[in-house]
Amino acid sequence: MTDTLAARAAALDGADPLAGYRELFVGTDDSEVVAYLDGNSLGRPTRASADRITRFVTEQWGGRLIRGWDEEWMRLPLSIGDALGRAALGADAGQVFVGDSTTVILYKLLRAAVDARPERTEIVVDTDNFPTDRYVLQGIAAETGRTLRWIDADTASGVTPEQVAAAVGPQTAIVVLSQVAYRSGFLADVPEITRIAHDAGALVLWDLCHSVGVTDIQLDDWAVDLAAGCSYKYLNGGPGAPAFGYVRSELQPTLTQPIWGWIGSSAPFEMGPQYAPADGIRRFLSGTPAVVGMLAMQDMIALVAEAGMEQIRAKSVALTEFAIELADDLLAEHGVTIASPRDAARRGSHVTLRHPRFREVTAALWERGVIPDFRSPDGLRLGLSPLTTSFAELQAGVEAVRELLAGR
Amino acid sequence: MTDTLAARAAALDGADPLAGYRELFVGTDDSEVVAYLDGNSLGRPTRASADRITRFVTEQWGGRLIRGWDEEWMRLPLSIGDALGRAALGADAGQVFVGDSTTVILYKLLRAAVDARPERTEIVVDTDNFPTDRYVLQGIAAETGRTLRWIDADTASGVTPEQVAAAVGPQTAIVVLSQVAYRSGFLADVPEITRIAHDAGALVLWDLCHSVGVTDIQLDDWAVDLAAGCSYKYLNGGPGAPAFGYVRSELQPTLTQPIWGWIGSSAPFEMGPQYAPADGIRRFLSGTPAVVGMLAMQDMIALVAEAGMEQIRAKSVALTEFAIELADDLLAEHGVTIASPRDAARRGSHVTLRHPRFREVTAALWERGVIPDFRSPDGLRLGLSPLTTSFAELQAGVEAVRELLAGR
Numbered sequence: 001m002t003d004t005l006a007a008r009a010a011a012l013d014g015a016d017p018l019a020g021y022r023e024l025f026v027g028t029d030d031s032e033v034v035a036y037l038d039g040n041s042l043g044r045p046t047r048a049s050a051d052r053i054t055r056f057v058t059e060q061w062g063g064r065l066i067r068g069w070d071e072e073w074m075r076l077p078l079s080i081g082d083a084l085g086r087a088a089l090g091a092d093a094g095q096v097f098v099g100d101s102t103t104v105i106l107y108k109l110l111r112a113a114v115d116a117r118p119e120r121t122e123i124v125v126d127t128d129n130f131p132t133d134r135y136v137l138q139g140i141a142a143e144t145g146r147t148l149r150w151i152d153a154d155t156a157s158g159v160t161p162e163q164v165a166a167a168v169g170p171q172t173a174i175v176v177l178s179q180v181a182y183r184s185g186f187l188a189d190v191p192e193i194t195r196i197a198h199d200a201g202a203l204v205l206w207d208l209c210h211s212v213g214v215t216d217i218q219l220d221d222w223a224v225d226l227a228a229g230c231s232y233k234y235l236n237g238g239p240g241a242p243a244f245g246y247v248r249s250e251l252q253p254t255l256t257q258p259i260w261g262w263i264g265s266s267a268p269f270e271m272g273p274q275y276a277p278a279d280g281i282r283r284f285l286s287g288t289p290a291v292v293g294m295l296a297m298q299d300m301i302a303l304v305a306e307a308g309m310e311q312i313r314a315k316s317v318a319l320t321e322f323a324i325e326l327a328d329d330l331l332a333e334h335g336v337t338i339a340s341p342r343d344a345a346r347r348g349s350h351v352t353l354r355h356p357r358f359r360e361v362t363a364a365l366w367e368r369g370v371i372p373d374f375r376s377p378d379g380l381r382l383g384l385s386p387l388t389t390s391f392a393e394l395q396a397g398v399e400a401v402r403e404l405l406a407g408r
Numbered sequence: 409m410t411d412t413l414a415a416r417a418a419a420l421d422g423a424d425p426l427a428g429y430r431e432l433f434v435g436t437d438d439s440e441v442v443a444y445l446d447g448n449s450l451g452r453p454t455r456a457s458a459d460r461i462t463r464f465v466t467e468q469w470g471g472r473l474i475r476g477w478d479e480e481w482m483r484l485p486l487s488i489g490d491a492l493g494r495a496a497l498g499a500d501a502g503q504v505f506v507g508d509s510t511t512v513i514l515y516k517l518l519r520a521a522v523d524a525r526p527e528r529t530e531i532v533v534d535t536d537n538f539p540t541d542r543y544v545l546q547g548i549a550a551e552t553g554r555t556l557r558w559i560d561a562d563t564a565s566g567v568t569p570e571q572v573a574a575a576v577g578p579q580t581a582i583v584v585l586s587q588v589a590y591r592s593g594f595l596a597d598v599p600e601i602t603r604i605a606h607d608a609g610a611l612v613l614w615d616l617c618h619s620v621g622v623t624d625i626q627l628d629d630w631a632v633d634l635a636a637g638c639s640y641k642y643l644n645g646g647p648g649a650p651a652f653g654y655v656r657s658e659l660q661p662t663l664t665q666p667i668w669g670w671i672g673s674s675a676p677f678e679m680g681p682q683y684a685p686a687d688g689i690r691r692f693l694s695g696t697p698a699v700v701g702m703l704a705m706q707d708m709i710a711l712v713a714e715a716g717m718e719q720i721r722a723k724s725v726a727l728t729e730f731a732i733e734l735a736d737d738l739l740a741e742h743g744v745t746i747a748s749p750r751d752a753a754r755r756g757s758h759v760t761l762r763h764p765r766f767r768e769v770t771a772a773l774w775e776r777g778v779i780p781d782f783r784s785p786d787g788l789r790l791g792l793s794p795l796t797t798s799f800a801e802l803q804a805g806v807e808a809v810r811e812l813l814a815g816r
Contacts (some may be wrong), residue, residue: 040472050465057458057704062434065779066446073647101695103669104512115551127681134669135683139668143523230696238469239481241697247762259414260547262540263513270784273535275543277485287509287540288638291647293701296465374680403735 002399003328007396012322018307018315021387025236026050028388034369035397036089039385040210040350046303047173049296056295073291078281079262080298084235084244087305089208089322090218095246097281098231098294101207102243103132105228107244108257108284110136113174113203113226114144118149121146122175124164124202128153130182133207136373137176139258142219146173156339158186164193168200173203174226179217180210180348183319183375185340187215187348190221198223203251209233213304214242214349214386219246226251229234234349234385235304237297242290252280261286303387312386316349319384322391323351331355334405339379352402361404369401409737410807413613417803420730426715429795434458443775447793448618448758449781451644454711457704464703471616472691478530481699486689488706492643492652495713497635498626504653505689506639506702510617510651513636514544516665517653519609521582521634522552523758524663528581529554532572532610538563538590541615545584554581565749566594566754570599577607582634583610587625587755588618588801591783593728593748595623595756599630606631611659616679617641620652621712622724622757622794627654642793643712645705650698660688666736669694669743676799687720713797720794727792730799734806739763743815747787756792761809769812778808 011018020098022028025044026037036044060068067068080098085091094314100108114123127138127150149172158181168175175197180187190206190310197204208217213234219227228247231237247255262268264285266276277283304312321339327338331353339352355361355378362374373381380401384394421427430436431451434639435444468476473639488506493499493501508516522531533545534560550557557580559571564591576583583605588595598614605612613634618627621642627635635654639645655663664685672693685691712720728748735746741762747760763769763786770782781789788809790804 004543030471032471036473042474042477043468044473045465045470050462050470053465054458054462057453057461057646057730058434061450062453062458062762063438063440064443065435065452066450067443067774067779068647069450075621076502100508100512101698103671103695105506107694114778128768130670131676131679131683134681135668135670135673137719139666139681143666208499227468230682232696238465238517239476240697240702240738241700243695258551259512259515260543261509262538265539265543268539271539273542275539276544286515287511289648290509290650291696291702292461292649293698294648295698306560330449366475371475373474401668 005231005326005395009071009391010316012391018193018311018387020407021303022390024048024303025388032369033140033371035371035393037372037382037394037397040233040381042232043234043300043385044174044237044388045238046236048299052299052300068132070127074289075288075295076291077285080294080301081281083301087301088213088217088309088389089246090220091246094219095249096244096279097240097284098244099285101288102205102228102230103136105243105245106133106136107140107258109138109205109226109228109247110174110176111292112255112257113205114140114146117173120171122149122171122173124149124151124167124172124175126151126159126177128152128181128183129176129178130186130207130209131154132326133176151300155184156341158184158231159188161189161192161196165196168197168202170201172200174204175204176206178210180211180215183339183379184352185348186348189347190224191345194224209252211348216309216313224248233295235297236300238293241293241297247281252283257284259286263289264288271291294311307387317344317385317396319386319389319391320344320347320349320351322399323382323384323394326395327353330366330398330402331405334402349386353380356407357405361397362402365403370397370402409547413734413737413803417606420726420780420799424723426719426795429711429715430688432456432711433796438683439752440777442808443801444781445780445792445802445805447797448641448789448791450647451638451642451708451793452796453704454644454707455645459740460707463701470588474586481697484699485693485697485704487489488702489652489680491709493707495510496621496625496717497654498628500628502689503657504652505692506652507650507693510636511540511544513651514541514668517613517634517636517655518544518582520663520665521613522548522554525581530557530579531581532557532559532575532583534559534585536563536589536591537586538585538615538617541584541586544734563592564749566592566806567596569597569600569604573604575608576605578609580608580610586615586618589601589622589719590801591747591787592760593756594756595754597634601631602630619756621721624717624721625744632656639705643705644708646701648703649705653692654690655692659692665692666692671695671697674764677694681766715795723794724792725752727794727797728752728757729757729789729798730761731792731802731806734803735761738806739813742810757794758789761790762786763788763813769809773808773811776808778805
């Protein structure tokens with residue numbers, strides 16, 4: 001069985017039109033790492049980023065010094081935002097910014113949205129949304145006197161349009177969901193749910209942390225209002241790299257975010273007495289742009305643009321299909337179940353397996369250089385990054401899980 | 409005159425016990441930069457940071473991958489905070505965190521402070537405080553229904569204890585001032601003003617952006633409540649590096665900041681249904697730590713600890729004294745006036761000169777590789793960073809200002 005599957009993996013790699021991208025990333029030739037299966041937590045650095053960051057410190061920061069702000073750095077939050085919008089979000093220019101953390105951007109955009117609709121008392125969110133989304137909303141509900149209406153998401157099947165239709169109404173200020181669920185990998189029907197929310201007069205915010213760079217996203221066409229996401233998973237921006245936010249053009253003049261900082265003001269270098277928000281997307285910025293943290297994502301965004309989201313999504317589907325095949329063939333007999341959708345159309349780029357022993361198994365895997373993620377209480381996530389994950393390392397990784405479960 | 413001053417500069421450099429530190433920074437041997445006089449806007453990279461960042465990308469991020477979070481990265485916001493507190497803030501462990509931007513930290517700490525004192529209706533701030541401080545407070549006042557009581561700061565003499573005493577009362581929630589004024593370089597009397605605020609039952613927040621790493625700071629001894637500052641000026645953390653916040657130990661359990669994120673929750677990886685703030689300083693974190701952005705500051709903090717704040721402050725005073733001497737001797741006859749205090753005890757580490765032509769002069773200086781900062785409408789700031797600025801480059805820089813004003 002193992003030999004057959006290894007041959008299958010080799011054949012899939014051989015036929016993969018994106019296989020050549022793998023060598024553009026640091027560490028893919030590192031023999032200590034047998035299988036890196038956590039691209040949905042932290043993407044690998046591109047080799048271009050390693051060069052860019054080294055040159056930045058000596059030539060830009062060390063050489064241009066303060067002049068770099070005028071020459072380029074001050075524009076990065078919006079120029080990188082535009083490039084990301086074009087490559088991966090289906091967003092025209094002037095609607096995406098980069099900065100802060102996902103948590104802070106969620107706070108700013110959600111406060112702006114809720115404050116703009118004082119007559120609407122409820123915020124709809126699902127119980128399986130990422131903790132930071134839920135916690136930010138609990139804080140906003142507490143401080144603005146709103147009520148959270150919880151959709152009880154089935155971990156396997158995610159949030160359905162029917163559930164959203166039942167939850168929204170004239171009282172709904174905004175619906176806050178993730179396109180891909182962080183545990184199961186369930187891929188929500190963004191255009192349909194967005195339409196349902198709009199029919200009730202509500203806004204929507206989509207968290208794209210686990211989907212940006214691996215799934216089809218058409219924010220403009222889908223008439224999404226707000227979105228946020230991180231850049232360190234499938235955008236390979238590096239640990240804790242700044243997040244991004246999207247605000248649909250027509251909405252921008254109607255929203256004021258609560259953290260009034262100089263970089264989001266209409267004339268930062270006049271340093272005048274009174275804050276006035278900048279026109280356009282810049283009003284959603286607050287503090288000084290996090291330049292060093294923004295460097296690496298630029299190279300991955302360029303690779304995503306070059307490879308094209310259609311091909312990337314096709315490989316993502318092929319990888320998750322193979323992961324499920326491997327789990328069925330190698331792990332089911334050891335009691336492993338699959339917590340992710342079997343329908344590829346409803347699945348992001350990670351597959352979550354369940355087994356009571358996965359906490360200890362993950363620790364043992366890491367020592368062997370097989371690196372998936374563990375999610376309490378019993379989930380093992382295989383995060384598959386289309387430009388860096390090979391079918392061979394996926395097969396080797398699942399084989400290692402089998403060996404550990406078999407007691408070897 | 410110029411020859412005499414050049415000789416004076418050489419003598420001062422020869423006698424400088426910290427002169428050896430200069431070669432530890434990138435670019436100090438770069439002949440294109442004749443004089444870097446903007447250390448108060450952006451400090452130079454250390455050579456150690458250049459190495460650290462390059463190694464981080466390939467060995468840590470690229471090699472340890474997600475394992476790096478458990479091994480070290482997750483601890484950085486507090487471990488770097490502790491090191492900074494010890495080296496430069498007079499703060500015991502467990503009171504300083506690193507993350508976000510200065511603007512976001514100001515928002516979080518000020519909202520927490522104001523929300524904790526609902527019966528107090530006023531916030532005291534000065535008209536010459538940095539724009540982001542003023543703007544953040546305008547936003548907080550608007551959303552929480554508080555009134556800002558403005559101290560009309562004299563740009564040259566700064567905010568005095570007498571002014572603060574006249575502004576505070578039983579209605580004051582918090583007093584928000586900068587230790588060193590961003591324009592004039594005025595150094596406020598932090599212990600005295602803090603005492604006055606406390607006598608009125610008010611809290612204080614000190615913005616340390618323009619003072620951390622160059623002036624004596626004893627937050628614990630001075631009983632300061634809250635502080636915030638950036639790391640890219642005299643802490644050489646790189647453009648847009650994360651900021652830091654200080655919350656006095658006893659206050660921590662009484663304050664809840666408004667941006668409820670997973671990293672500030674009591675058990676981030678349990679991902680439970682309800683946010684509960686962590687015990688201690690971690691409750692002031694929100695999103696995922698900005699690891700790449702935090703790397704460089706660690707090397708400068710280590711150098712500050714090694715050199716010692718007493719010696720650093722002594723050199724800072726010597727540099728600003730020499731800057732004033734140079735301005736008096738070379739520029740006064742061309743109509744330049746000094747906007748900074750002549751009393752070293754009331755001066756930070758930058759000296760601001762004023763002249764109606766300084767906007768165009770600064771542009772011409774930058775082309776010559778002499779790099780001060782311009783602050784509208786007529787200010788030229790000489791930001792002197794004790795471990796990197798030499799007396800010789802300061803003399804060469806001021807000489808270049810003289811030549812341009814003389815029309816050469």
